[in-house]
Amino acid sequence: MTGALAPTKPLTAADRCDRCGAQAYVRAVLAGGGELLFCAHHGRKYGESLRAAGAEIHDETDRLLETPATATPDEER
Template sequence: MTSLLSPEITTAASLTDRCDRCSAAAKLVVTLTSGGDLAFCGHHANRHRDDIVRIAERVVLEDGFEWAGK
């Protein structure tokens, strides 16, 4: 299932998660429309921005992180 609406985007002072791809500090956490969460470092968040927007219900960005998908 794909999202037809833009995901809700919020910010948080800091994130404690680690990137699910490379284990670096997460800058973005995504709640998927299908359920569950994924965390991404800045590099992977920007690299996969189109896919994230397509499957996200909610996106939480760390304060100060400039995400290309915004």
């Protein structure tokens, strides 16, 4: 065992914030094992203290800025 963390899979709409239940965009992998999921708000609120405690933070909040694909006129029918 090298001590390296295994890669994490992307968060989905089914992943929910452990504080409020909103969609999760931040995963905190804890140094002692386990993980916490947070919405963007709670990720910002707790991110620095989790990093200071040795957690690895996977932040996907940039997905909030993505523009969803729009339907073409043929698809709208």
